[in-house]
Amino acid sequence: MSRRRYTPGAVGTGVALLGVVLLAGVQEANREVIPTVATTIRGTAGEEVTAGGTVVEVGEAWSTTVVEQTDDITDEVERAETPVSWLVVRVSWSGQREPSAVPQYAWRDADGVEYSPSDRYGFRYQEAQPGEWWHEDVLFEVPVAAATAGTLRLLPEGRDWALPMEVGEITVPDVVAVDEVVLLPTEPGRG
Amino acid sequence: MSQPPLAPGRDPAAPGAVPDLPRTPASGSDEVGPDLAVLLARAARSWWTWGVVAALLAIVLGTWAGGGLEEVPEEGLPQVPADARIALGPYDVAIQGWSISREYDADMLEIVDADAWVVVAADLTGAPPRSTTYKSDSVTVSSLETTAYPRIVDPVSGDYVGYLHPGVTTSVLILLPVAKADAATLDALTTLPALLTSYTYTRHVLSGEETWLRPQARATVQVPRDDTVVPAVEDDA
Numbered sequence: 001m002s003r004r005r006y007t008p009g010a011v012g013t014g015v016a017l018l019g020v021v022l023l024a025g026v027q028e029a030n031r032e033v034i035p036t037v038a039t040t041i042r043g044t045a046g047e048e049v050t051a052g053g054t055v056v057e058v059g060e061a062w063s064t065t066v067v068e069q070t071d072d073i074t075d076e077v078e079r080a081e082t083p084v085s086w087l088v089v090r091v092s093w094s095g096q097r098e099p100s101a102v103p104q105y106a107w108r109d110a111d112g113v114e115y116s117p118s119d120r121y122g123f124r125y126q127e128a129q130p131g132e133w134w135h136e137d138v139l140f141e142v143p144v145a146a147a148t149a150g151t152l153r154l155l156p157e158g159r160d161w162a163l164p165m166e167v168g169e170i171t172v173p174d175v176v177a178v179d180e181v182v183l184l185p186t187e188p189g190r191g
Numbered sequence: 192m193s194q195p196p197l198a199p200g201r202d203p204a205a206p207g208a209v210p211d212l213p214r215t216p217a218s219g220s221d222e223v224g225p226d227l228a229v230l231l232a233r234a235a236r237s238w239w240t241w242g243v244v245a246a247l248l249a250i251v252l253g254t255w256a257g258g259g260l261e262e263v264p265e266e267g268l269p270q271v272p273a274d275a276r277i278a279l280g281p282y283d284v285a286i287q288g289w290s291i292s293r294e295y296d297a298d299m300l301e302i303v304d305a306d307a308w309v310v311v312a313a314d315l316t317g318a319p320p321r322s323t324t325y326k327s328d329s330v331t332v333s334s335l336e337t338t339a340y341p342r343i344v345d346p347v348s349g350d351y352v353g354y355l356h357p358g359v360t361t362s363v364l365i366l367l368p369v370a371k372a373d374a375a376t377l378d379a380l381t382t383l384p385a386l387l388t389s390y391t392y393t394r395h396v397l398s399g400e401e402t403w404l405r406p407q408a409r410a411t412v413q414v415p416r417d418d419t420v421v422p423a424v425e426d427d428a
Contacts, residue, residue, distance in 0.1 A: 084359050106321075116322035116354045143358035 038156070038165040044173070051154050051168030054100040059090040059191050061175045063147035067139065069183040072122065080120055085147040088181045089172065090191045092135040099127040104155035105138050109146035114153070124186045135191030137183045149173050271410045276316070280390035281323040281403045282355050284330065287312040288417030289383045291374060294424040296349065296366070303339035305368030309377060311385070312346065312420035314362050317355040324354060326390060328406060330365050333384040335373060342366045346422060364420070383414040
């Protein structure tokens with residue numbers, strides 16, 4: 001009757017496999033759990049709301065049919081009209097513990113319909129240092145009824161965002177109707 | 192009964208004995224390889240076999256019951272007037288006219304390896320529940336293969352149109368890039384046979400994301416030719 005013997009190669013392979021299993025177990029036990037369900041932090045215009053590492057404050061909001069903006073590169077002044085309504089929301093932000101900005105904005109009207117910013121809104125993703133403030137005008141094109149009141153949503157970049165998923169919702173109860181708005185560029189300071 | 196004597200060197204216990212080698216069946220023997228009948232009988236007794244067969248049957252029958260993979264014949268689709276507003280799900284579309292151009296945005300034509308644009312002028316009105324981007328097969332031309340995905344641009348500025356917003360009508364030019372042979376054929380047409388595709392807002396079965404899915408041919412449109420839909424191209428020289 002023959003007897004099986006373990007060769008050095010077999011022993012080495014077994015030890016290596018065992019090591020991989022142990023390392024995978026250690027890695028899994030120490031893995032940081034990143035929540036995939038978003039937490040919603042709510043506030044109202046005029047209040048500071050901290051979501052996703054950014055402190056955000058909505059100042060004023062206007063509805064109009066004419067906006068005027070200056071091209072960053074050519075310095076040309078452009079006027080844009082709409083048969084519906086431009087909604088301009090002035091937003092200030094600051095980093096909470098590290099340089100930060102809001103990756104995405106959305107406007108939700110009273111009926112729950114959600115609007116992305118207009119293509120005319122020049123998104124810059126300007127990060128602000130902790131304690132330093134920047135501000136800009138976020139521009140939406142919406143039906144007239146959606147530009148009277150609503151909620152500005154502060155959305156994270158994606159589901160695997162490094163920070164815990166936090167969505168900010170800032171209620172804007174009053175939107176002021178005006179004839180025309182001159183859009184501010186993204187600038188340092190509180191708007 | 193006594194054992195017959197072994198041939199010299201065949202006693203396994205004897206010093207210097209040669210061990211038996213595995214037997215190789217003679218060519219043409221029934222013993223070559225595993226018996227196919229045995230394998231089939233074993234497979235027929237396995238629940239894996241019947242499970243896979245049942246799953247395949249379910250997929251085939253489910254596909255058949257759901258309408259199959261056959262393309263929906265355009266003959267069965269409603270034909271709508273060109274300027275009618277048709278709900279396609281993420282937005283409504285009203286087509287104004289079409290033309291063909293080899294001069295408009297010529298640089299991009301070269302990039303997408305096309306000879307000409309089929310230019311379709313349309314009004315797109317976004318639908319709830321949220322802003323959306325243009326679906327590339329919303330407006331296509333029957334039996335036409337484009338060289339790349341269509342682009343939608345603002346008719347005045349020529350800028351790319353990103354989002355379409357609920358309740359907001361956006362005038363656009365839908366640019367379909369076509370190869371030289373197709374461009375020549377299309378250029379002779381006075382009406383363009385367009386096919387409209389709609390989508391349903393639903394939850395994705397795998398990701399759980401709620402979005403516009405399930406494209407379905409919705410209607411056909413005979414779009415009248417209107418060469419004024421193509422913006423004038425300024426000569427840089």
